[in-house]
Amino acid sequence: MSEVNRAQIEEAVRLILDAIGEDPNREGLLDTPKRVAKMYEEVFSGIHQDPEEYFETVFGEDHEELVLVKDIPFFSMCEHHLVPFFGKAHVAYIPRNGKVTGLSKLARAVETVARRPQLQERITATVADAILHKLDPHGVMVVVEAEHMCMTMRGVKKPGSKTVTSAVRGVFAEDGNTRAEVLSFIKG
Numbered sequence: 696m697s698e699v700n701r702a703q704i705e706e707a708v709r710l711i712l713d714a715i716g717e718d719p720n721r722e723g724l725l726d727t728p729k730r731v732a733k734m735y736e737e738v739f740s741g742i743h744q745d746p747e748e749y750f751e752t753v754f755g756e757d758h759e760e761l762v763l764v765k766d767i768p769f770f771s772m773c774e775h776h777l778v779p780f781f782g783k784a785h786v787a788y789i790p791r792n793g794k795v796t797g798l799s800k801l802a803r804a805v806e807t808v809a810r811r812p813q814l815q816e817r818i819t820a821t822v823a824d825a826i827l828h829k830l831d832p833h834g835v836m837v838v839v840e841a842e843h844m845c846m847t848m849r850g851v852k853k854p855g856s857k858t859v860t861s862a863v864r865g866v867f868a869e870d871g872n873t874r875a876e877v878l879s880f881i882k883g
């Protein structure tokens with residue numbers, strides 16, 4: 696069940712439209728509060744979801760080598776301005792004790808965590824820690840690159856600038872060569 700109060704969002708959007716000097720009752724804006732409420736329900740659907748649940752899916756596969764899913768597209772909303780930031784996430788881990796998860800689960804975790812009012816750093820760390828906690832791998836590394844609309848369409852106005860964040864755990868934190876291997880695959 697959705698935890699989003701659509702009626703409350705609709706009321707708030709009507710207030711905002713009024714506050715910016717618009718007429719919420721003009722034809723083009725009549726359904727806007729409803730549309731925004733529906734959109735918020737979708738883009739914030741990750742608030743009450745736990746990314747760790749995806750990693751209940753494990754295959755007892757004896758693979759203790761690198762697994763990397765790269766170029767996972769994501770869209771999120773910056774918690775400071777509630778405007779989008781979006782880009783790609785790259786998720787790598789080295790399984791331990793046969794705990795190999797489904798590849799799609801790595802992308803699902805990114806999507807769930809992105810669908811909240813967010814900071815890029817928090818998306819990066821939350822995905823890494825969910826994997827670390829549930830799969831207990833030799834290591835996990837998450838790299839996120841994104842463009843923030845709050846830095847492009849307003850404020851400092853630097854279109855094209857990209858923010859890169861990483862979270863490294865376990866062997867990736869300890870060993871520069873292992874980290875470099877992942878970075879070369881991400882670039883390649």
Ligand SMILES: Nc1nc2c(ncn2[C@@H]2O[C@H](COP(=O)(O)OP(=O)(O)OP(=O)(O)O)[C@@H](O)[C@H]2O)c(=O)[nH]1
Binds near residue numbers: 845
């Ligand atoms: N660390 C971090 N900062 C972010 C993220 N998204 C947006 N920001 C920054 O949050 C900051 C908010 O700064 P404030 O000074 O409180 O707000 P502001 O006056 O709107 O700031 P400007 O964007 O500089 O105009 C800005 O520097 C944004 O670039 C993010 O994911 N991570």
Ligand SMILES: [Zn+2]
Binds near residue numbers: 773776778843
């Ligand atoms: Zn912002």
